[in-house]
Amino acid sequence: MSHDHSSDHGHGTDAHDVPHTKLYLITAFILTVITGAEVWIFYIPAIKESAAFLPVLLSLSAIKFALVVLLYMHLKYDSKLFGQLFGGPLIIAGGTMIALMALFGKLSS
Amino acid sequence: MATIASAPAHSAAKSENPDGIWSWITTVDHKRIGQLYLYTAMFFFIWGGVEAAIIRAQLAKPNMGLVSADFYNQLFTMHGTTMVFLAIMPLSAAFFNYLIPLQIGARDVAFPRLNAFSYWVYLFGGIFISLPILFQVAPDGGWFGYAPLTTQPYSPEINIDFWVIGLQILGVASLAAAFNFITTIINMRAPGMTLMRMPMFTWMSFVVQFLVVLAFPVITIALIFLMFDRVFGSTFFSVSAGGDPLRWQHLFWIFGHPEVYILILPAFGLVSEILPTHSRKPLFGYPVMVYSGILIGFLGFGVWAHHMFSVGMGPVADTVFSLTTMLIAIPTGVKIFNWIFTMWGGQIRFTSAMLFSIGLIAIFTIGGISGIMHSSPPADLQQTDTYFVVAHFHYVLFGGAIMGIYAGVYHYFPKITGRFMDETQGKWHFWTNFIGMNLTFFPMHFSGLLGMPRRIYTYDAGQGWDTFNMLSTIGTVIIILSTLIFLWNFLRSRNNGAIAGGNPWDAPSLEWSIPSPPPEYNFKNIPQVTSRYPLWDLNHPEMSAGAEHATVDAAQAASAHASPLRIETETMTAKEAGIPMPVNTAKPILAAFLMCAMLSGLLFFKNGSMTIAMILMVGGALAFAGTMYAWLYAPLEEEH
Amino acid sequence: MSHYTTTGLDNRKIALWAFIGSECMLFGSLISTYLVYKGRSVVGPFPHTPWTDPATGQVYPAILDIPVTTASAFVLLMSSVAMVLAYEAVKFKNLPRTTTWGKIAGSSKLWLWATILLGASFLGFQSYEFTAFYHEGLTLKRNLFGSSFFTLTGFHGAHVTLGVLWLMSLLAIDYKRGLQPSDAPTVDLAALYWHFVDVVWILIFTLVYLIE
Amino acid sequence: MEYPNSTFNHTTDFNTAIDGIWDTLLLWGTIVFIIVEVILVYTIFKFRKRPDSPPPQMIHGNTLMEITWTVLPIFILVIIAIPTVKTIFKTQAPAPSGAIEVQVIGHQWWWEFKYPQYGFSTANEMYIPAGRTVSLTLETKDVLHSFWVPQMGGKRDLISNRVNRLWFTPKADIGTAVWNGFCTEYCGTSHANMKFRLYTVSAGEFSEWVAGQSASAAFNTVAAPATTDSSATTVATAAGALATPDAPATSWYFPAEKLPVSAKPATPVPAALTYDDALLASGDPANGQALFSRTCIGCHAIKGVPGAVSPIGPNLTHVATRHTLGSGLFPNDAAHLARWIKNAPAMKPGAQMNAWGANQYDAYGKRTVTMGGLTDAEIADLVAYLQALK
């Protein structure tokens, strides 16, 4: 794509330069299972009606989120800087969203 | 003061690019783009100032009939919008562009063409949103455009469409620039320029870019909701469909409050450069200054609802936002005191730049204190939407941001043009400005607390506000005269000012180690940086005795493409120096134009011909995509 | 040419991560608006419950179709897997590949194709979904649910579309001259963007579709 | 009174509580201001460059000092925060029982005040008894507005699709007085002209006023008033006798002589809007009522007049007991009323009321009035009628 400065400096920053194919495939499997689980509990009235449904569902999707971000987006192996560039805004965005939900009375119900 | 009397004032002649208009249109040089920002933003500052002047003339006496109610509403809406988005932000951007690469020892920004794109988008967006007032069809919903007033049923005309689309265009410019500067500051620093050695202006700019990156998406979304409501009939803020006006207010202020720190922090940065230089003393408590800047930015995201104390959020929310707001006084106070103690024990030279910096400390504090008065919700219930708020924010904006920028202009004018501005006129400018601004805005505290609402095009006699309003208007006349002095000085000094050398103020940071104006490649040799005040180390070894700084490891310097810092006095072209430079290109301006054309199609979609709309939107999108394709595949620098 | 950079990292990658950070606020605003407006529509149809129009007696079914969306969410998830494999294939192009699986794993064209097709079928699902909802009476104008739902998912869809176009241009390069390990950083940019778009869908799927 | 809209007079509990915080804020604000400016001025004076200035010492900071000016503001903020939080919870607690309830409804650009406890509605002028708590519910029919009487305390916004609350208790000793009110949320063209009056009166005066306002129109050529309002049936029958041309009501209202200058609007009338004031003397109220039922009735309600129930414009049942016109914009006298009827949009920018004068350009309807336009003489009749509605 563009030939802006330093397009050829990025490689070699990963901590260990071997393919992670296997890890990625295992992750894919876990992601699939979690997605299945999410939908499954959605269809089990006993769980869906219980107080645990929301926290469980949110944790499951948080795990998926974390897996993709850490492994597929290789934040885990990459320079810390990228983690900061993403994590900072993520915290502010998350905090703002939660504050907004609280202000509109969506958290109390 | 080391002046090299024989040096040519303008090295532009030595550029490979002829100095014609085309070279400015196609430029990708951050210094030229910085100047484009500077001139354009100064133009818009006057534009917004003339709007303010009409406002003040109309309010000079009760029951005046200079302008109609509708036109007045357009005037204050556009005055606020112009000053915030078209004057102060771009004035700051002028300094970002000009200074950041120079301060960190880089030859340009990370993405020079994107930089040009940002500027052109800003220019076209500015024209788009400003022109309608000449035809009395300008936006008239206030600078925060509260729904549902701005929705289709209550503002069916085209006015608000200009605002909704114009602000989105301007948002693109700010966002693109922010990504660019974040990357530049992270990745283009000269060897040895660690984060904690960065000049304070670069630091504050760095914080500001994050505020932009986080705040602008929110207003973009809010504007898109409003635009969809107006253009496509969605129901986000529709009263009959159950839409919630507070949704708009929250989204706007989640953007709006960080925005006010976007406006002030660059000025804080400039002042933090000027005070040490003109007192010949390092900045007091550099690390704390850095952290307080970051903290102000961070806390700035948790206080937005202090603009909404009168909407009835309930006692708990009021309390929370009140307390978070008060917290901001702490890091800001740290800055104030650290500045004062930077001067303490120094050798203060009362240059114009210094006067404006000291002026900022004196005046911003007043605005900050009235901010704290707002932060107490019960008290704010008496103050909000009155002239007391108008007083508060002009003290911080005019007394803070504008004063800081004036200081920056006086300080950096010699770097940009190679010549000084006239100091006597500068002092006249300062004192008239100081008196004028206090005379204009101080009485507003009184008119506000004595009951005068803001955004009223007229007021009745006998309300006890007459004297204060007259004083405010007289003050504005003084500000106008003061601004004229400045403009005269500025325009004249470009060619007639006394010649300044590379480092006329004996300043400590890298931008002063190269000739004025700087050659197109900035640094012939990328310098190795070993401390916060490299030029003082070099020129005044006695000043840096005892301070923390590393020694240059020759091998490290060599491996890092750098060489020990030295004062450069020679100006040659990039080719002579053997430095590859980005080639000029018209693609950024073309892409910017097409993007604006594409977005303005929405205007026709809603208010005019469908055919024109389709041509603009579809044609614009295709042409834009084509331009981007050509842009991305064209090399930045000449192949060699 | 080789330019010094402070961190040794790719400029473009830094800018992209900053962009992704910014996108968090963008989607945060969209998602929170959807959630805040949930249950506030004056008229139906609604996401999870049927609604009878008191005026006409017409019954509108619950709008969201979990099985279909589960499929499309899965498709997008798998596209992320394909994407990461495409990136690996480019990055390790020069690795000796002997086994059949090794050859498959090493084919950047294959995985790029897979990503693009999976992404495109996600878009297919989305257009199916949008048309179906439209026929069930949900439009942008209909109610707060329609406005916030279509805007949120539409924005996401636009991001996917952009990603597909981006990947297609990479594929074109691959056909033209073959993507080399030196292109890995360039592919990485597209990959990061793609994964982020996927991650956003993970959140949307849970917060919009599964929570009532 | 020199500053008729001052926020500093202790006229209500609300206002007093706020002013207490204000005093704290002003005190500490001034202290901070003085500290900063004194050190600043001393510094720049003491350390200005002189020929004999010693070379500056290279001080990079001082942790102890920096901690000091981090901690000191915290103390000040705590001093400010404590009364702030207390007052937030105090003023936002539910209103004490036994309050007068007023429903405030914002319209572009006028105020509707409903007294649900008494079952009547009035506009732009609100009465409350001094010494008793008034509890407001605030709503809007269109865009956002904000209710503010500076002398009574803080403001509260009127928000579409929401109901807001505000209460305060005027002190008993402030007596019979008038206070100016303003709309303080920008609401479009005539935001500046969305003013109102608040009258604090004695308990006795208040009940007299309420009795008067609850009655049907004081002037009515229709013998048997059709009452559609069931809640007011008893009142209506009682007032039925009054509702004849021969028996004008004597409902009490704030005496005009007591109005201070600040409550007397001085808005200039547009020069282009001419009206022959001589006609006003000969206005015929009975014909005026007939005209009303042909024209104004589309938007305005008058209790006792058949069919006059529209809630679009201000309720005019007792319009002649009001001192202002066009929401605090003009004095409510015959000359202004006539011009207002002739061309309201010319009198008040954006006013959402048609011009009625023949051949007037109607900025609201965006047309020139032709068919059905009223002559100046007809307007005089209408004025006579409306002025009879005490």
Ligand code: HEA
């Ligand atoms: C440059 C822009 C800028 C800056 C820096 C600030 C800074 C602050 N602002 Fe201001 N503000 C605006 C621009 C700005 N503001 C604008 C434009 C509006 C109006 C928008 C509109 O409605 O149109 C507004 C409105 C506004 C409101 C809403 C008012 C209302 O509408 O009712 C509030 C409420 O809390 C507020 C508070 C503050 C506070 C607490 C700070 C603090 O950051 C100030 C901190 C600084 C100090 C306190 C001084 C220095 C400190 C010391 C010397 C230490 C000791 C001090 C103490 C212990 C007090 N501001």
Ligand code: HEA
């Ligand atoms: C950075 C921001 C900034 C700046 C610098 C200013 C500068 C000024 N502002 Fe601004 N103002 C705002 C931001 C700013 N304002 C905002 C955000 C609002 C809120 C809008 C809203 O409510 O939506 C506002 C609102 C506002 C109001 C309230 C309007 C209302 O509520 O009805 C008033 C009233 O006096 C006012 C006055 C002024 C004046 C007199 C100046 C002066 O300092 C301007 C001085 C400059 C010049 C005059 C230009 C230079 C002059 C010449 C080159 C000479 C030629 C000109 C002539 C001969 C006329 N402003």
Ligand code: CUA
């Ligand atoms: Cu109603 Cu302003």
Ligand SMILES: [Cu+2]
């Ligand atoms: Cu704020």
